[in-house]
Amino acid sequence: xxxxxxxxxxxxxxxxxxxxxxxxxxxxxxxxxxxxxxxxxxxxxxxxxxxxxxxxxxxxxxxxxxxxxxxxxxxxxxxxxxxxxxxxxxxxxxxxxxxxxxxxxxxxxxxxxxxxxxxxxxxxxxxxxxxxxxxxxxxxxxxxxxxxxxxxxxxxxxxxxxxxxxxxxxxxxxxxxxxxxxxxxxxxxxxxxxxxxxxxxxxxxxxxxxxxxxxxxxxxxxxxxxxxxxxxxxxxxxxxxxxxxxxxxxxxxxxxxxxxxxxxxxxxxxxxxxxxxxxxxxxxxxxxxxxxxxxxxxxxxxxxxxxxxxxxxxxxxxxxxxxxxxxxxxxxxxxxxxxxxxxxxxxxxxxxxxxxxxxxxxxxxxxxxxxxxxxxxxxxxxxxxxxxxxxxxxxxxxxxxxxxxxxxxx
Amino acid sequence: xxxxxxxxxxxxxxxxxxxxxxxxxxxxxxxxxxxxxxxxxxxxxxxxxxxxxxxxxxxxxxxxxxxxxxxxxxxx
Numbered sequence: 459x460x461x462x463x464x465x466x467x468x469x470x471x472x473x474x475x476x477x478x479x480x481x482x483x484x485x486x487x488x489x490x491x492x493x494x495x496x497x498x499x500x501x502x503x504x505x506x507x508x509x510x511x512x513x514x515x516x517x518x519x520x521x522x523x524x525x526x527x528x529x530x531x532x533x534x535x536x537x538x539x540x541x542x543x544x545x546x547x548x549x550x551x552x553x554x555x556x557x558x559x560x561x562x563x564x565x566x567x568x569x570x571x572x573x574x575x576x577x578x579x580x581x582x583x584x585x586x587x588x589x590x591x592x593x594x595x596x597x598x599x600x601x602x603x604x605x606x607x608x609x610x611x612x613x614x615x616x617x618x619x620x621x622x623x624x625x626x627x628x629x630x631x632x633x634x635x636x637x638x639x640x641x642x643x644x645x646x647x648x649x650x651x652x653x654x655x656x657x658x659x660x661x662x663x664x665x666x667x668x669x670x671x672x673x674x675x676x677x678x679x680x681x682x683x684x685x686x687x688x689x690x691x692x693x694x695x696x697x698x699x700x701x702x703x704x705x706x707x708x709x710x711x712x713x714x715x716x717x718x719x720x721x722x723x724x725x726x727x728x729x730x731x732x733x734x735x736x737x738x739x740x741x742x743x744x745x746x747x748x749x750x751x752x753x754x755x756x757x758x759x760x761x762x763x764x765x766x767x768x769x770x771x772x773x774x775x776x777x778x779x780x781x782x783x784x785x786x787x788x789x790x791x792x793x794x795x796x797x798x799x800x801x802x803x804x805x806x807x808x809x810x811x812x813x814x815x816x817x818x819x820x821x822x823x824x825x826x827x828x829x830x831x832x833x834x835x836x837x838x839x840x841x842x843x844x845x846x847x848x849x850x851x852x853x854x855x856x857x858x859x860x861x862x863x864x865x866x867x868x
Numbered sequence: 869x870x871x872x873x874x875x876x877x878x879x880x881x882x883x884x885x886x887x888x889x890x891x892x893x894x895x896x897x898x899x900x901x902x903x904x905x906x907x908x909x910x911x912x913x914x915x916x917x918x919x920x921x922x923x924x925x926x927x928x929x930x931x932x933x934x935x936x937x938x939x940x941x942x943x944x
Contacts, residue, residue: 523884527905585916589908 462714462867463632464704467546467697469538469646470809473509473690473796476517477541482813486842488822490674491796492688498654505666507673508652509690509797527590528603529568531650534693535600536607539644543608546697547709548642550608559612559640560604561631562695563623563647564597565801565856569656571595597801600648600693612640620856621761622720623647623801624694625864628808631698632715641699647802648693660689660800663728663857665765677798678825679762679791680769680833687764690797694805712812716849716865719744723859730767730859734775740861741779741851748865750849752780755787757820757850759807760837762791763798772853773833788845790838792821804854808866815847815868875914875937882913890933897929904929920944 468478473491475481484491491509500506511534518525518537525533539560543550572595578586593599598616605614613634617626624647631645651660660666667686669676677688696712704711719740725731745752761772776784792810793799799806814820819842826839852864872892880887885900896902902910907929911922914936920943927936 521884526884585912589905589912593905 461636462701462716463635463698464701464714465696465712465812466699466704466709467542467544467548468712468809468812469541469545469695470692470806471511471514471517471534471538472692472694472806473511476511476513476537478545478809481809482817485792485795485810485821486817486819488824488841489795490677490824492673492677494670494673495652495657497652500657503657504661504668505686505688506670507667507676507688509688509692510652511692527594529571529594529599529650531564531568531648531693532594532600532603534650534691535562535648535695536603538646538648538693538695539604539608542644542695542697546642548697554641555609556611557641558608558610559631559634559643560601560610560614561627561634561643561645562598562601562616563625563627563801563805564600564616564618565620565623565649566651566656566659567597568595568599568650570650570653573653573655604644618801619860619862621798621800621803622854622856622860622862625804625852625854625862626720628696628715628804628864629718629862635698635700641703643698644695645698646693646695646805647799649800649802650691651689651800652691657689665763667764675825677764677794678827679760679764679794679823680773680830680835680837681826682828682830684764684766684769687762687798690793690799692799692802692806694802694809696805696808713815714867716867717744717748717750718865719747719863721861723861725859728857730771730855734771734778736859737771737775737855737861738779740863741775741853744851744863744865750865752783753786754849755851756845756847757788757811757814759811759850759852760789760791760823761853761855762793762823763855764794768855770832772855773835776835784835788820788838788843788847789835790820791823794824804852804862804864807852807854808864811847811850811852811866815850818844818846820845820847871941872934872937875940876933878914878917879910879933882910892933895930895932902929914940918944
């Protein structure tokens, strides 16, 4: 990318807080926000712990008339969007709504609404299904609801690419700004996998931690005894605009999206290639796109899948790309505190990284106790560290090897 | 409760809107901005409540609650 795209507004709905200030204040303490799922009976689920969003209604600005028509993943996205727009101080009465777009990432759709309606269909027949089902469940529903709510008419898109969804959405959004198609873009992602059916499906993928007796310490990326990631729900949405546009408005700029690298393993429908070369290729491509040398990187926000293979391959890729230079780069997976938000993971990684930049503080990878000889890097274990961060990479890997790396700078 | 009040109250309840805004002789679109999916919801839910079958083309968002009441009464 020749130009860079400014991030001027932040909205966050997460297990660690529903406002950016709370989110950051909670995370810098290095605590876990993972708990047992109590919303429904999970006794027979292999993994029954998660990072859950509490008190969404309390923070919501939506009417009950609208809430009953949408799934909770759209609800979370609408709350995060409102925060991002207010934070970016955009006066919606003064903008050309034909030049306002929405780019969202989501992996699984709105299952709470869908599974309830499917149950009603089998019990009551077709008339038992709510007509709102048609627009509530599918992954692009939040994009649609946001554009309808604010009357945005600009080019918009939803990307479905497993855990790399919001990384791609952020990049497509940034590219759209550079191409001059929109003046403002809300970009990010949302995910709501803590529902009976979505949790069951997520369990089937075999990547979730089953350490149900110890929810606070279950998500332990890079630890020798890691047994998978823990699900999280929420939404992270940022406002994007051109750098000079933001400067002209005199608005606070949190940071910039500077580049992207992506690749596919082309190996298996769900497993990563046992070689990490395509992941490495994505990192190299990102550096090239940003115009950065390896020595310039201060921080890498890790994918942190916490599966034996995922963490090993991520470590291997980093070693192969950066070699001895890794000792000067801080690494961490802050999502170990609030869970893996699947399609929304990079949106939250971005928000964490922007705060890390402005506060010169690298958040930790928590629950790291026992080192693994195959994952032997310094992952900033357990305690945050002070460090000035100007340039950072965000790593995201979707199942089967959808590799996306985003370059972000202060 | 007279059927008129019943219909007005049912519409407010089904769509989760303030009952005071549902006016008997005003088009639903004009009074409370009903959209097409809400109309389908209204047809199905009113049908269930009043024990009749209302097709989606029998009432529209441009119908008034009075007209809806007449459709229901005719079918009862």
